Amino acid sequence: MRRLALLAAVLAGDPRAGRVVPPSGFTARLTQFSAAAMAFLAVFALALSLAAGRLADHWGEALARTATVRISAPEGQMAAQTDAVLEVLRTTPGVATARTIPEDEQRALLEPWFGPGLPLDTLPLPRLVEVTETVEGMDAEALRLRLQGEAPGAVLDDHTRWRRPLVEAAGRLRLLGWLSIGLIGAAMAAMIALSASSALAANARVIEVLRLVGARDAFIARAFVRRFTRRALEGAILGTALGIAAVALLPRSGAGSGILAGLGFRGLDWLLPLCLPPIAAAVAFAATRLTAMRVLRGIT
Amino acid sequence: MIELEDVSHSYGGAELLSGISLRLQPGSFHFLTGPSGAGKTTLLKLCYAELRPSRGRVRLFGAELGRMDRDAVARTRRRIGVVHQDCQFLDHLPLAENVSLPLLAAGRDVAAESENLRELLAWVGLEAQTASLPPQLSGGERQRAALARAVIMSPDVILADEPTGNVDWEMSLRILQLLIELNRMGKAILVATHDLNLIRTAKAHVAARVLRIKARQVLLAGADL
Numbered sequence: 001m002r003r004l005a006l007l008a009a010v011l012a013g014d015p016r017a018g019r020v021v022p023p024s025g026f027t028a029r030l031t032q033f034s035a036a037a038m039a040f041l042a043v044f045a046l047a048l049s050l051a052a053g054r055l056a057d058h059w060g061e062a063l064a065r066t067a068t069v070r071i072s073a074p075e076g077q078m079a080a081q082t083d084a085v086l087e088v089l090r091t092t093p094g095v096a097t098a099r100t101i102p103e104d105e106q107r108a109l110l111e112p113w114f115g116p117g118l119p120l121d122t123l124p125l126p127r128l129v130e131v132t133e134t135v136e137g138m139d140a141e142a143l144r145l146r147l148q149g150e151a152p153g154a155v156l157d158d159h160t161r162w163r164r165p166l167v168e169a170a171g172r173l174r175l176l177g178w179l180s181i182g183l184i185g186a187a188m189a190a191m192i193a194l195s196a197s198s199a200l201a202a203n204a205r206v207i208e209v210l211r212l213v214g215a216r217d218a219f220i221a222r223a224f225v226r227r228f229t230r231r232a233l234e235g236a237i238l239g240t241a242l243g244i245a246a247v248a249l250l251p252r253s254g255a256g257s258g259i260l261a262g263l264g265f266r267g268l269d270w271l272l273p274l275c276l277p278p279i280a281a282a283v284a285f286a287a288t289r290l291t292a293m294r295v296l297r298g299i300t
Numbered sequence: 301m302i303e304l305e306d307v308s309h310s311y312g313g314a315e316l317l318s319g320i321s322l323r324l325q326p327g328s329f330h331f332l333t334g335p336s337g338a339g340k341t342t343l344l345k346l347c348y349a350e351l352r353p354s355r356g357r358v359r360l361f362g363a364e365l366g367r368m369d370r371d372a373v374a375r376t377r378r379r380i381g382v383v384h385q386d387c388q389f390l391d392h393l394p395l396a397e398n399v400s401l402p403l404l405a406a407g408r409d410v411a412a413e414s415e416n417l418r419e420l421l422a423w424v425g426l427e428a429q430t431a432s433l434p435p436q437l438s439g440g441e442r443q444r445a446a447l448a449r450a451v452i453m454s455p456d457v458i459l460a461d462e463p464t465g466n467v468d469w470e471m472s473l474r475i476l477q478l479l480i481e482l483n484r485m486g487k488a489i490l491v492a493t494h495d496l497n498l499i500r501t502a503k504a505h506v507a508a509r510v511l512r513i514k515a516r517q518v519l520l521a522g523a524d525l
Contacts (some may be wrong), residue, residue, distance in 0.1 A: 019506075020401070206390055209388045210372070212388060213407035214378035216405075217370055217371070217374075
């Protein structure tokens with residue numbers, strides 16, 4: 001809280017104190033550009049992270065509540081085993097619905113792989129039963145044992161095998177997004193520290209004069225901190241605005257068509273990038289102050 | 301107020317000043333003379349803590365320099381007005397802002413003291429140059445502006461390093477007159493100069509002691525001046 005108050009005081013401080021340091025075009029532009037570029041990238045990293053999180057949640061939820069029973073039986077026993085499976089499912093706690101996937105739907109599922117006009121009746125395809133679970137979920141192991149007894153040709157696939165790596169991948173992607181934001185912040189701090197260091201070296205005479213007339217290190221540091229914090233804030237506002245516009249202009253496709261189509265912000269998520277400029281200002285404030293105090297300690 | 305006790309100072313192992321003792325009391329007026337490179341500027345820098353002694357003790361207003369932290373040194377410097385040989389101005393700031401720099405550095409409200417600043421600039425004869433940048437000023441104007449900046453905090457001690465080094469005789473007398481006026485207000489004055497005529501003129505108006513740096517020592521100059 002004290003740091004925030006200090007940051008606000010620095011930004012709103014006496015402009016005459018800031019004037020003691022002469023304007024320096026190069027470092028000003030470099031800091032603004034760095035902050036703008038980093039904020040722009042941070043918006044994308046944030047969008048990626050949020051999209052990955054949504055995807056992980058979506059895959060996790062959608063797949064966790066569905067299962068498939070595959071029935072492979074000789075032609076004469078298929079109908080009987082299907083009925084037996086449906087009966088078992090009907091009496092299984094945690095099963096909300098169970099339906100046999102019709103042939104035309106099964107054909108549609110296979111069409112992307114085998115092309116249209118698939119002679120389904122000539123292929124030894126298993127019968128599929130789609131199972132939807134209740135919120136409480138079902139006991140998959142118990143169901144497997146019951147199916148073994150009632151319909152030996154039925155195999156329960158609760159999607160665990162391939163759901164887990166997908167959810168894990170999406171989770172990692174989300175983590176990478178946050179890691180990227182952290183790295184972007186660290187890179188911005190390093191760039192601003194370098195710019196501040198260069199500005200301090202270029203203004204060695206100003207610092208010397210200020211020390212000679214009785215200025216404390218905190219006063220001198222403030223003149224530089226104020227300047228760099230403002231530049232970083234201005235740059236980050238510009239970069240964030242451009243980043244938000246770029247994300248908003250990304251092409252959209254149908255729902256659930258992958259992470260790229262879902263990259264963006266939804267609802268209140270749009271407010272999150274607005275946190276980036278103050279964070280950039282805080283990073284610049286800390287980086288410049290640390291650099292300035294370190295440099296000043298070396299001057300009598 | 302400023303006390304040096306058995307102070308020595310070396311640059312890169314070579315001793316420039318050795319076993320110096322000096323005491324600046326309120327209302328005292330000292331000249332410090334000696335050939336170029338004798339250590340006049342070094343001695344002044346020891347007096348306002350720009351340099352620390354290699355040996356010996358420096359006490360500023362009763363406080364041991366060796367025990368002062370950076371903030372304490374900064375606060376102490378506000379009680380010592382220094383006229384530097386090269387004036388030490390910030391060339392991008394107008395004269396008035398340069399002169400009021402110590403007020404700003406001390407956190408004082410510069411706007412509230414604008415009347416004092418105007419009077420001070422009038423006292424040194426620079427009321428018409430307030431908006432001029434330092435490079436636009438003549439040597440004499442710069443020296444008088446440096447004197448104005450040195451006294452704006454109403455310091456107890458004024459140290460002047462060759463304040464008449466780059467000005468003609470008429471301007472030297474003007475600056476000397478200002479220093480004498482300050483001394484009569486009770487300020488302790490220490491002026492480093494190699495201008496013996498200036499010292500002789502001053503001695504006709506003020507009871508000034510003359511110190512000479514010779515062979516790394518500070519000696520009291522006598523009638524041989």
